[in-house]
Amino acid sequence: MPNAAVRGRSSRETLSRRDQAVIWHPFTHTSLEGPPQGIVRAKGSWLIGEDGRQYLDAVSSWWVNLHGHCEPRIAAALAEQAHTLEHCIFAGFTHEPAVRLAELLLSLTPENQERVFFSDNGSTAVEVALKMAIQWESLQKTRPAPAEKRRTILRFTSSYHGDTFGAMSVSERDTFTAPFEDYLFEVRAVPAPTAENRETVFSQFDELCAREAPLAFLFEPLVQGAGGMLMHDAEALNTLLAIARERGVLRIADEVMTGFGRTGSHFATLQTEEDPDILCLSKGLTAGFLPLGATTCSREIYEAFDQPDRGKFFFHGHSYAGNPLACAVGVASAELLVTDQCQRQIQEISRAHERAATHLRSVPGLKNVRHTGTILAVDIDNGQDAYYLNTIRDTLYEFFLSRGLLLRPLGSTAYIIPPYCTTQGELELCYSAFEDAGRKFGCGSNIYPSVA
Template identity: 55%
Template sequence: MSLIERDKKVIWHPYTQMKDAQNPIPIVRGEGVYLYDENGNKYIDAVSSWWVTIHGHAHPYIAEKVSVQLKELEHVIFAGFTHEPAVRLAERLLPLLPGKQDKIFYSDNGSTAVEVALKMCLQYWNNKGNTQKKKVLAFKDAYHGDTFGAMSVSGRSIFTNPFNDLLFDVEFIDLPNADNILELQTKISQLQTEICCFIFEPLILGAGGMLMYEAKYLDELLKSCEENDILTIADEVMTGFGRTGTYFACEQLTHHPDIFCLSKGLTGGTMPMGVTSCNEKIFEAFLSDDKLKTLYHGHSFTANPVACAASLAS
């Protein structure tokens, strides 16, 4: 039985109508920009396997570091424990991020990084005693992931249609430009008492259609958010690690977000990994003798040492 035949018996592929789907291409190895199937055919991985393999497939340096880490410590619970790769990765990442980021919270992928960011913002205001700021501001063509919080702040589409009635309330706005920037700023001002945070993909909306917009207009929106006490989340899951000409897209801004979401290229495509960073203002809102102000969030594979080692190598 061929690999394709075996696949059809047991696998449900993502974003795929399995009733009439074409046969998947059976890949057996990768090297650099190329993927090779079981018949020896060579393919250029032009989408970097969903924008993750930024150094190419089977990179020997990353593979070596992952191998070393596997022999030392493959995993440990991250609540109440720590380890060198996680601390070192945070120490390396924080100085690279635009603005002043102070803390790293680890998760598993881009969607979970977004979930953590949203929970940070919503609970930030709750911890501050402000229960009115519950609405999120987002671009109407955005895509932030497929978990429920991430779907909620993504534009309504075929990705979300079966679940729209279950998603939380979001104020969607158009991408900013010369014609609408004043209107968008006015809306932000009018909704300041309701909006807890603004989440955005900086400079380009990826899965929403590769929609580009200018940094100067995003800067104006971030300025308005600062003036109206609205937290800001940069979803750099796709744009991070050199995708827009700078290491992070937000380097092209003069106003910087409170929170960053990172994944995809973080490990060079080697391991699943998500990062949510925040500034000291966010972190301090969770410091309390009241245990209810704790960020009760975590994953089984939070800060996995092997994924951290891959990220450091990448």
Template identity: 35%
Template sequence: MATPDSDWLTPNWLAEGAAHIWRPYCQMQTARPPLPVVATLGSRLVLADGRELIDGLASWWTACHGYNHPHIAQALRDQIERMPHVMFGGLAHEPAYRLAKRLADLLPGDLSHAFFAESGSVAVEIAMKMALQFHINRGAQTNKGAGRTRFLSFRGGYHGDTLATMTVCDPEEGMHSLFSGVMPAQVIADLPRDAESEAALDALLAVRGEEIAAILVEPLVQGAGGMLLHGPETLRALRRLADAHGVLLIFDEIFTGFGRTGTMFAMQAAGIEPDIVTLSKALTGGTLPLSAAVASTRVFEAFLSDDPEAGLMHGPTYMANPLACAAANASLDLFEDGAWRADVARVSAALTEGLEPCRAAPGVVDVRVMGAIGVVEFDAPVAVGDLCARFVEEGAWIRPMGKVIYLTPAFTTPDTDLALLTRAVRKVVGVAHPLD
């Protein structure tokens, strides 16, 4: 790790910029000041005052290989000297084309046509736009709004903060209830977890299926909605229902993709494929923003025509940014050797052992682990700011949300750091254990 220079260690930039920064997910009038980070290394954040915190979140689930991985860093250095960016309209470059081929080879089935963007939310919006235009191009709806113009998503779901993605998030439990009634209403249902709920969703689709363009779901784990888990059979049920009612199936794997649940992609646990999958977060190993909406051949071919208007008229300015694509290719290099599987299993075992005692803590209603995701759920929303401060005192960076304290560490997090993270959770929730 390079030693931070004096300008970074001096907190003047924090004080001088504070009046001009609008921070995420907080009430600016009452929020606690943020912690100034001056460097990262492996699983650690280095603060301006010299303290080091074990990052239990891998920076919102992105830094799967740990921070500052030398292979990714070298790929970025090489690429920035050659070509940091070039527009993708009418031009091509090797990092994007190689990445698209590699994603097609990694993804199951014929998910083989990648459309790149910058953020996960935008990738979901692109997937939604693809689904709408798929039906327009096939004549199942008009571009005047008749026909399949809505989406079916699920309670507990979260798909982003942009305008269209807000409409497919949980309208009551999510962060966007303020906009209820302002944005176009989608169809929100319960996930089909058993035969009875599958029959209920089938009945809903029998009535409203002809107005629905696609079903949208986070496979296996509804992340920001509370780290809510469901089984592979739920995904198989959604595939059956989508096929039966002529709607597309979109998997939002922005959180679950690239090993987080134990398989490379969550869909692989169910043995089925969606029509479109969205990817981001760990795609570049936590270095640069990049996302993709990857479509099946059937979806892609619906856009092929002699009519120019039948093409996908979309193009983010920084789409397929060569620097970001180089980082993603380097990240995929690290996945190719397969060591991540053992690392995820090791992290999963540490989270299971370290968090299970929390079941005895006051207010805890569930403890659950899937892959490199560990969750302690309470019976009421937790005080995020207060808990963050207590975790920092224990040497950990853990930011709860809603009713859950969760851990999503880098796969490469050492055992000693994993032990510190789970010990911090046990101490803060107030449970005694021999491990402590």
């Protein structure tokens, strides 16, 4: 029997209405949020709705888009690959797009990265990294072993590494993970270093490494995205990475969000002297065209698996691993990323953020104005301590949408992480929306009187 909700529906009905009958959206509470906006096409930094409304995609559609929507050179690479080789099993076979993409990634990532393992999204890139680290430990024969096997994983507080079980286990325990709590493995959290706490964090981190002999430290370098666009500096991160190295703790950088220019350099970990042992990539890897994940690692990690024992290979693989279409898109995107034009766009966005931040710091109702590379964030100071469940979130989201801006706040945190083709004029639309939001909804406004 066909589903009653689908029977009799006409494709002339709006997308939004047809969607409501059949689709379950991610991170969406439909009865609280109302119907989704139907989008029919996109160009540059803009999404175009079925009702003709346009939205500036200032969050790069969940941080994936790099060069603008439907970028013609990437679209052409995808079309050509689709007519050549759309997919082939990635065990025992290989192809040009995967090899070329791996070569490009290793030429751009920190120097010690020597191998690329493909999966299909950010969470799986993290799962692969965790499994690599855990299995690597069990393959060690010569490593100076602590009294007990290394098991503990360290993470930053407010971390977010994805929605699969391993990735949830190493993420902050909050509303998002609460229903699954009993099924997650234990990890230890340390605060990310700030100007105020850095010395304490360094000694806490060192003590933890000495006492518990952790297996790995998994971290979002420089910017913790979903945790609220929290930023720390490269020097402090470098100190933690040096301690981890000295204590024999593997360093796993999750650059799923920060990778591909977001923090100003190709990768955030290029700003630290210490290199990570393992690196997780996705999102910008395919510039928003297709799902793809990659986990890269150092020679030391890879060589431990390179044994003639059939029971010792890496126990992981996905059906779509190394998909040629996704890899071809990744190659086209990486080739665009390194052009002078794209690097200039990244620098111009970073400079515009810097100027805007200076002004926004003086706006009443805004606090914690911060920026790293192409990412700028502000907190709307409405007197509530709550972060993600701050009641201002939905008000802000609607306020920005009403101005044609797709700025999806994280609780009371509004942020911009734009495609690199976004113009200065388009950025100005966002800055002035932040200013108006501070004045309208922040402390001192009519809606949220000051709680001082």
